[in-house]
Amino acid sequence: MLKNEKTPLIRLGLRPNRRSVCLQLSLAPLMALAWPAAGKTSGNAHVTEISDGIFAHHGHVELQTEANRGDISNNGFIVGDEAVAVVDTGGSYQTGLALREAVKQATNKPIKYVINTHMHPDHVLGDAAFLPDNPQFVGHAKLARALGARSARYLEAAREAMGEAAFAGTEIVMPTLEVSEPTELDLGNRKIVLEPQPTAHTDNDLVVRDRKTGTAFLGDLIFSVHVPALDGSIVGWTIVLEKFGTEAPALVVPGHGPVAMQWPEASQPIQRYLGKLASDVRAIIKRGGTIKEAIETAGESERGKWKLFDEFHRRNVTAAFAELEWE
Amino acid sequence: MKLNGMTKQWGVLLFAGLLAIGVSATAGSTAAIAGEDEELWQSIRDDVFQAGKPIVDNSDKLVLDAPYRAEDAAVVPISITIPADVAPHVRKLTLIVEKNPAPVVATFKFGKAAGLGERKISTRIRVDMYSNVRAVAELDDGSLQMQTKFVKAAGGCSAPALKDMDAALANIGKMKIKSFDDKAASSKLTSEAQVMVRHPNYSGMQMNQLTGLYIPAKYVEHIEVKKGDTLVFDMEGGISLSENPNIRFTYSAAVNGPISVVARDTDGKTFSGSVVVSGS
Incomplete structure (x- = not known):
């Protein structure tokens, strides 16, 4: 049972030479989860038990660098009586390896599933670290096509950004289990539901919802602190978030930002951002303005409310304009 | 793990720093990169234009943005403006991204319905690596007038098309023509419109790793725009035009009739549309 597994974890976490496992057993001080204690990420990944049997790792809100080795997105795992499902694996073989070590410290149950919430390299490039476990690699039915069109580029960019040493071992693993409709997986006395989404953040977003605790890994459907990155459809994304609110999960793991948040606090800022971006761009289109004007002005009121704004915002405007001008 | 300890002030400083970089980068944007690229440009210009024919660079006959x-x-949004006193003398406009695998992005030939006022053409292009972007106007006196800008962008030609692959393929060939004709325009010589064509404009450099094959090039190679029966421009395009080709242009407000557009892709498929604009 899960309770039995916690005991050794706490011990491990408290051992002075084991600084990498940080535990948070209570749900109450959620804000405290936002920024787990600092420490090195060599060895195993910092994970926080955000809910009964659900562990999440906080990735840096940064672009990938040699120093962070692609550890720039949140990921985690769900432990059942018989099996473990890993959700996302970070941006390099090494982040995957660190997460795998964290799983091994938390439980001796086998890793049966490695689920990718979408195609982006900061979420999938650690997959190869789990190949020895021979799990099912699970993704949205459109994940394989999306990765197929991008993998060479993703790998090249990751190698360039992180350098050869941090990149070593990184490869793309194609999904072995493709999900095109809501699908239940049984981890042993624990069922999780995979919910493929229509085009939103990307055209292959997959939500992982734990029935037992009502916790949902939303991947990059939720950005917090880190400015959103639009690589799908601004209209679709807005609708998906609205619909999600009608069946709001008890606890949310965003793709970037704090490892655990509650609805609607998790969704309000990104809904505000997407709403502002869409309304500004639509207004410019309506009065016959150009994409260049939009890039320079749309959504500028969001500046200062997000990290990495300059790295992503203008590209988001470009994408939003190219989409909304067809309305 | 600096991030965990990152304070608000630190973040503000970081943003200020990035802003400063942005500002200084903009200040340098008029300068084109010379030197080693000169040889490449010489070979391209001799291919595209009459070999050895002089080209006036940094010309005041046009503005490239x-x-x-x-x-x-x-x-990458690009626009070319030709002042009213030059516009009637422009026969042809060629847009070049020097370091793209197919450097000529598009060639525009203008007709009478391009009008006598200030002429403007805007489009969106792919830039494969940091490169000079050049706009060359051929005037009726035979001279070649050029403006050059350096653009920092990379990977545009092999970037996977279509954020939503299914939606885009389902709508292929769909055309939208927008008129920006406003009331105030009646006093102007030209009005503005935009043509948009749904098309992946496959560059031939985008790979499908599932099959290990490159997706064959397939792109919009010709777009003809008329006002009534009179030509505004016809454009020959290549793989350096962005997916969903999009051209914003000026046309003569004095010529009657609807704006009509016929586009053709490399498979020989044609797409057409027309729109009635006010005053016609």
Whole structure:
């Protein structure tokens, strides 16, 4: 049972030479989860038990660098009586390896599933670290096509950004289990539901919802602190978030930002951002303005409310304009 | 793990720093990169234009507007403005991205319905690596007038097309023509409109790793725009035009009739549309 597994974890976490496992057993001080204690990420990944049997790792809100080795997105795992499902694996073989070590410290149950919430390299490039476990690699039915069109580029960019040493071992693993409709997986006395989404953040977003605790890994459907990155459809994304609110999960793991948040606090800022971006761009289109004007002005009121704004915002405007001008 | 300890002030400083970089980058944007690129340009210009024919660079006969740093290398907005006193003398306009695998982005030939006022053409292009972008106007006196901008962007030609692959393929060939004709325009010589064509404009450099094959090139190679029966421009395009080709242009407000557009892709498929604009 899960309770039995916690005991050794706490011990491990408290051992002075084991600084990498940080535990948070209570749900109450959620804000405290936002920024787990600092420490090195060599060895195993910092994970926080955000809910009964659900562990999440906080990735840096940064672009990938040699120093962070692609550890720039949140990921985690769900432990059942018989099996473990890993959700996302970070941006390099090494982040995957660190997460795998964290799983091994938390439980001796086998890793049966490695689920990718979408195609982006900061979420999938650690997959190869789990190949020895021979799990099912699970993704949205459109994940394989999306990765197929991008993998060479993703790998090249990751190698360039992180350098050869941090990149070593990184490869793309194609999904072995493709999900095109809501699908239940049984981890042993624990069922999780995979919910493929229509085009939103990307055209292959997959939500992982734990029935037992009502916790949902939303991947990059939720950005917090880190400015959103639009690589799908601004209209679709807005609708998906609205619909999600009608069946709001008890606890949310965003793709970037704090490892655990509650609805609607998790969704309000990104809904505000997407709403502002869409309304500004639509207004410019309506009065016959150009994409260049939009890039320079749309959504500028969001500046200062997000990290990495300059790295992503203008590209988001470009994408939003190219989409909304067809309305 | 600096991030965990990152304070608000630190973040503000970081943003200020990035802003400063942005500002200084913009200040340098008029300068084109010379030197080693000169040889490449010589070979391209001799291929595209009459070999050895002089080209006036930094010409005051046209203005090229391009971002120094492009946000999305596959969708780089470019625009060319030709002042009213020059516009009636322009026969042809060629847009070149020097370091793209197919450097000529598009060639525009203008007709009578291009009008006598200030002429403007805007489109979106792919930039494969940091490169000079050049606009060359051929005037009726035979002279070649050029403006050059350096654009920092990379990977635009091999970037995967279509954020939503299914939606885009389902709508292929769909055309939208927008008129920006406003009331105030009645006093002007030209009005503005935009043509948009849904098309992946496959560059031939985008790979499908599932099959290990490159997706064959397939792109919009010709767009003809008329006002009534009179030509505004016809354009020959290549793989350096962005997916969903998009051209914003000026046309004569004095010529009657609807704006009609016929586009043709490399498979020989044609797409057409027309729109009635006010005053016609």
